[in-house]
Amino acid sequence: MAQHDDHSKAVKELWEKIKDVRIAMLTTAELNGMLRSRPMATQKEEFDGTLWFFTYDDSGKVGEIQRDQNVNLSYADLGKTLYVSVSGKAQMVHDKEKAEKMWNPLYKAWFPNGLEDPRLALLKVEVEQAEYWDAPNGKLVAI
Amino acid sequence: MAQHDDHSKAVKELWEKIKDVRIAMLTTAELNGMLRSRPMATQKEEFDGTLWFFTYDDSGKVGEIQRDQNVNLSYADLGKTLYVSVSGKAQMVHDKEKAEKMWNPLYKAWFPNGLEDPRLALLKVEVEQAEYWDAPNGKLVAI
Numbered sequence: 001m002a003q004h005d006d007h008s009k010a011v012k013e014l015w016e017k018i019k020d021v022r023i024a025m026l027t028t029a030e031l032n033g034m035l036r037s038r039p040m041a042t043q044k045e046e047f048d049g050t051l052w053f054f055t056y057d058d059s060g061k062v063g064e065i066q067r068d069q070n071v072n073l074s075y076a077d078l079g080k081t082l083y084v085s086v087s088g089k090a091q092m093v094h095d096k097e098k099a100e101k102m103w104n105p106l107y108k109a110w111f112p113n114g115l116e117d118p119r120l121a122l123l124k125v126e127v128e129q130a131e132y133w134d135a136p137n138g139k140l141v142a143i
Numbered sequence: 144m145a146q147h148d149d150h151s152k153a154v155k156e157l158w159e160k161i162k163d164v165r166i167a168m169l170t171t172a173e174l175n176g177m178l179r180s181r182p183m184a185t186q187k188e189e190f191d192g193t194l195w196f197f198t199y200d201d202s203g204k205v206g207e208i209q210r211d212q213n214v215n216l217s218y219a220d221l222g223k224t225l226y227v228s229v230s231g232k233a234q235m236v237h238d239k240e241k242a243e244k245m246w247n248p249l250y251k252a253w254f255p256n257g258l259e260d261p262r263l264a265l266l267k268v269e270v271e272q273a274e275y276w277d278a279p280n281g282k283l284v285a286i
Contacts, residue, residue: 021221023219023221023226025168025217025219025226025228027170027178027180027215027217027228029172029176029178029213033172033211033213034213034230034271034272035170035172035178035213035214035215035230036215036228036230036272036274037170037215037217037228038226038228038274038276039219039226039276068176070172070176070177070178071178072170072178072179072180074168074170074180074217074219076166076168076182076217076219076221077221078164078166078219078220078221078222079221079222083166083168083181083182085168085170085179085180085181087177087178087179128177129177129179131179131181133181133182
């Protein structure tokens with residue numbers, strides 16, 4: 001029970017840190033080991049330890065994730081001097097109902113064909129560990 | 144010659160993007176494959192395709208870099224909607240003269256014992272590839 005409470009508290013605390021930064025840099029590993037990152041918009045779903053993003057299922061990062069599920073999401077807010085590292089495992093999810101629930105017409109800037117595009121997919125990241133820096137020293141939190 | 148000019152132009156363009164963001168999230172791979180990131184202050188050295196950071200040579204990331212030199216540096220400026228991914232190879236460098244040249248008394252917030260600390264070292268990242276997003280689509284640049 002104590003462990004459950006700790007988990008809930010850690011999840012809530014992480015969400016408070018990242019929800020307003022919103023755009024994360026998602027780092028994935030290429031086949032040759034090179035690490036690349038790309039900006040991704042965090043979906044404002046009820047956060048239970050899983051983060052959701054829209055993507056195309058033929059984009060470069062998808063191939064990288066199929067080979068190696070390990071990803072990092074970094075959230076940086078220069079103004080607030082807030083830095084968050086989220087380590088987790090990613091997978092592609094095709095769930096039209098969930099996508100409809102999360103869709104916002106503003107996303108047409110990135111996905112011009114919207115929800116009807118068969119390439120549109122969801123990227124799901126199960127969070128394993130998070131670290132915050134809003135002071136000189138970081139804080140490591142297991143999720 | 145054309146290739147040399149392209150390289151110089153790419154290096155200059157990258158520096159223009161990142162020099163004011165300054166704090167990068169450095170992503171490294173742990174032995175189990177987990178990806179972690181940490182905020183690091185980019186040194187304002189003359190940029191020739193190599194980025195420099197201060198670190199402690201007994202910090203967690205150093206062990207990770209010794210096992211796997213591949214790192215990613217992400218620079219995010221929410222206000223300017225600017226996102227930069229820098230892929231490269233990292234190594235530890237002990238060069239007191241270089242460290243003295245780059246040192247700023249403000250760094251005592253992170254390294255209270257300053258230049259006299261034997262654990263103080265430089266992390267050098269040779270940039271291999273960079274990508275920018277300051278519009279919906281990214282731009283890939285080989286350095």
